[in-house]
Amino acid sequence: MEGVIELKEQLKNMRDNDWIIPEKVNNYDLALKCLENIGSIDAELRDNLILELLCNMIVEKKLTDKEVKDILELVLSEKHLFYNIGKVGDDSVFKRSFSVLIVDCIVYSHNNECKIFNDEEIIRIYKKVIKYLNEEKDVRGYVIDKGWAHTAAHTADALAEIVKCKEINEKNLIEILESIRKKICINYYVYTNNEEERLVTTVINIIEREEISNEKIIKWIKSFENMEKTNVYPDDHNLMCNHKGFLSALYFRFKRRDITEDFLHIIEEVINKTTPKYFQ
Numbered sequence: 001m002e003g004v005i006e007l008k009e010q011l012k013n014m015r016d017n018d019w020i021i022p023e024k025v026n027n028y029d030l031a032l033k034c035l036e037n038i039g040s041i042d043a044e045l046r047d048n049l050i051l052e053l054l055c056n057m058i059v060e061k062k063l064t065d066k067e068v069k070d071i072l073e074l075v076l077s078e079k080h081l082f083y084n085i086g087k088v089g090d091d092s093v094f095k096r097s098f099s100v101l102i103v104d105c106i107v108y109s110h111n112n113e114c115k116i117f118n119d120e121e122i123i124r125i126y127k128k129v130i131k132y133l134n135e136e137k138d139v140r141g142y143v144i145d146k147g148w149a150h151t152a153a154h155t156a157d158a159l160a161e162i163v164k165c166k167e168i169n170e171k172n173l174i175e176i177l178e179s180i181r182k183k184i185c186i187n188y189y190v191y192t193n194n195e196e197e198r199l200v201t202t203v204i205n206i207i208e209r210e211e212i213s214n215e216k217i218i219k220w221i222k223s224f225e226n227m228e229k230t231n232v233y234p235d236d237h238n239l240m241c242n243h244k245g246f247l248s249a250l251y252f253r254f255k256r257r258d259i260t261e262d263f264l265h266i267i268e269e270v271i272n273k274t275t276p277k278y279f280q
Contacts, residue, residue: 004037004045011049019056028067031057035074038102039083039095043147051098055105065116072106075099076128085135093138097151103129104158111164122167129158133179139186141193152183152191156198163205170211177206177220184246185227187235196246200253207259214262221250221266225273240274247271 011034014021021027034050057063063071075081080099084092107125110117117125133155140149159176162168180199184191207217227243229236251267254260272280 004040004042007033007037008042008045008049011045011053014053015049019053019060021057021062027057027062028064031063031067031071032074035071035080035102038080038098039092041091041094041146046094046098047147051101054102058102058105058109059113061113065114068106068109068116069121072103072125075102075106076125081128081132082135085132086137088138089140090138091146093140093149093151094146096132096136096138097149097154100129100132100151100154100158104154104161107158107161107165111161119167122162122165123172126162126165126168126172129155129162130175130179133159133183139183139189139191139195141191141195148193150193150195152195153193153198156180156195156202160198160202160205163202163209173206173209173212174216174220177203177212178223181220181223184242185224185239186242187228187230187239190238190241191245196242196249197253199246200249203250204253204257214260218262218266221247221263221270224270227274240276243274244271 021030031054034054038046038050038054040046040050058068058071078085081096081103083095083099084090085096087093103125107122110122136151136155138149139152141153143149159180163173163176180202184196184199206212224243224247227239229239247267247270251264251271254263254267
């Protein structure tokens with residue numbers, strides 16, 4: 001605990017000094033120390049200090065390419081992104097959720113600053129993040145007294161950046177769309193913290209790649225008609241809320257961006273077909 005308190009004070013001092021790292025501090029050692037504590041239930045330490053500093057170090061090139069790659073290896077491992085994967089309701093979710101934001105930052109740096117990864121490395125990152133999206137079961141948004149868990153939203157942020165990579169092909173993009181559909185069509189939790197909007201951003205970035213035909217996008221939208229209801233309450237209610245919330249967000253994002261009317265018509269059809277008669 002004493003070491004964590006010292007780390008927090010150290011990071012506060014750096015933040016107050018525009019994230020300038022003292023010369024006596026080894027940048028890579030500091031980054032590793034931050035990663036050790038990225039799953040803290042102290043929201044200020046986790047969100048406002050550790051995450052902010054790590055992203056600053058990555059984007060501002062305060063770490064070498066090799067150091068960034070080594071950090072990525074650690075983040076993608078069972079010690080971070082897959083730490084206690086499958087567990088629901090405990091504090092391990094914070095380590096997983098904030099680790100995926102580091103992936104987001106690293107891929108952003110790759111796309112906008114310098115290309116530090118080759119084709120195979122980008123595909124590996126993509127596969128790891130998709131695996132994580134599919135396996136993560138703890139989809140809580142804001143947790144009282146501990147802050148944001150928000151795994152679905154954070155993973156959406158990482159995917160929104162990954163789909164900008166030229167190494168990601170049409171097959172990969174379609175797989176991401178299908179994984180998003182599965183993440184939306186869950187019946188054990190209702191998204192209440194704009195997770196659907198963050199996932200829609202990923203969909204928009206995919207469409208803007210212009211690699212998937214309109215016919216395939218329409219087929220994907222129509223796949224939302226196939227909801228697996230259980231006739232159990234509140235399971236079906238949860239599913240309907242997530243389903244309608246996502247499609248509505250998708251509809252209005254398409255409309256605001258003047259994306260083809262065909263997509264809007266299909267979304268309307270799907271919502272009309274899946275809305276209970278007593279709400280029509």
